[in-house]
Amino acid sequence: MSDNVTRRSVLKNLAGIVGGILAMPAGRTCKAAVQNVFAIAPAPKGYDPNQHKWLMALDVDKCIGCGMCVEACKAENNVPQNYFRTWIERYVITRPKAGSGESRGETFVDSTNGGIGGFKPSLIPKEDILKSFFVPKMCNLCEHSPCTQVCPVGATFEAPDGAVLVDKNYCIGCGFCIQACPYGCRFFNPETHTADKCTLCYHRITRGLKPACVEICPSQARIFGDLKNPVPDDPLRRFMESNKVEELKKSLGTGPRVLYAGLDEEVR
């Protein structure tokens, strides 16, 4: 050790280190605060999540399988190729074999590219089809969502207005939520390296617009509304009055805020 190490110099260095450690988080907090101001500047003002409760309703009998909603969602939210926040499934149930005593044959489900560009004719000949229909799928906006329960860092949460969101700045990309979702509605975004999912077009609904898929759907298979602020002649109320509604995987107790009308028992 050299001779010029004195008590004074050691104390000085020590004070510098302690000061640095104390200043670092403070500086980071300031920097984050400044960044936050810029990050939230374009956000709509005056939206109080406690004053809204959103609900989505999907009418299977109205879905025509055009795939417009999937494309609208992709364009709106910049969803990477081959990943989907919403998609359409085609169910084809065949006729039972003659004399088999069954009520229905086999069930085939396909969703080529999520339904983008529409569906090509099924390979199953028309005569063999007992029935066939399209089912739009998306995040079920669970009230007791399994995906938020497993997040180790509090990066995903149920907002007071019913939207289940991902805080991209806090997500560590562990993928627990992707495995926890019983509906397969989450994916790992290869661009942001975080979990990604339907946000219910949060940037649109906070501005008084409809989610992109609801806006673009040509057949009103998707109905969206605010339970706390019903509009006159509310399409959501009309939907609830005129349909027998169901949830997907009710037995799991997730309490979806996405309701279905006209579901077949084959739909999972």
Add this chain to the structure above:
Amino acid sequence: MLRTDTMPPLLKMPPQIIRLVLLTIGIVCVYFTARFFLVPPSFGQYGHYRGIALQEIAAREPYWAGRKACDTCHGEIVKKLAKAEHQGLSCETCHGPSKAHVENPEVKLPKLSYSQCVRCHEASPSRPKWLHQITPDKHYTGQVCSECHVPHQPNEVP
């Protein structure tokens, strides 16, 4: 060494206990200091997450303009649309993303094509029965849809 004989009676505890208490207080202080710096300010505003994240997510710019935006200039067409079977359609479903046109009416939207109609109206056993469906190979092949159908009022003949 701590001198216990000059201390007030409350602190007349064995020195190892006093050290333990001081250590505990120190740990608690470090915990609260670290918590103050590490927990984001808006954490806990609505629940166990950053409240500001809601605004961050809402800060994104919408891509689709929405039917309300079309209504401000093209109210007549929107009203006409409301009378017929295409009443539920959003303008952008057929006309495509129109935000640029809403912000600057000089920007024209692309012309529509036959594929726009067929996309929804092509016959398929999976489609619901209420939908008007055609087989493009058999339904007036070679003719343009708009020769017989008005898109804004499908039940009217041009």
